[in-house]
Amino acid sequence: MTEKLTLSEATLKLEYYCSYQERCHSEVVDKLYLLGMKSEEIDVIVVHLLQHNFLNEERFARSFARGKHRIKSWGKTRIINELKQRHISAPNIKAALTEISEEEYQATFDALAERHWHSLTERKGQKKNKKFCDYLLRRGWESHLVYEKMKEFGSSTGSD
Structure with missing residues (x-):
């Protein structure tokens, strides 16, 4: 310039x-x-x-959490980490997470997990499980949810 x-x-x-x-x-x-x-x-x-209300940290955090969850299907862990990287305060991060209802959160996770499990080309076994878990963990979903879902899919599908 x-x-x-x-x-x-x-x-x-x-x-x-x-x-x-x-x-x-x-x-x-x-x-x-x-x-x-x-x-x-x-x-x-x-x-x-x-x-003049052009800049509002809480409004930004709420909008960010809603958008990243609904559009990119990110889990809370990833949303929290991304907000921390942007120097958003803890109370505003907490407020942002209230934008995602438990029902919506669980429904998004279930749909994403189902879609990804069936998109994997591996038939079954450790390689498929690892790819499945890595993908969901990278997107910020809590490990206990990911591992429970992996066990559920692993046991319910014999030929998948």
């Missing part, structure tokens, strides 16, 4: 950036540094965005 943005230009740009999609504080700060803003200017803009 050849010419530096003024404070008001950068503020407008970030208002649009935040209204387009929920953002966390670290994304906003990173964007401002990319735009060549100084620390003092970044502080002023972030305060402005907070005061």
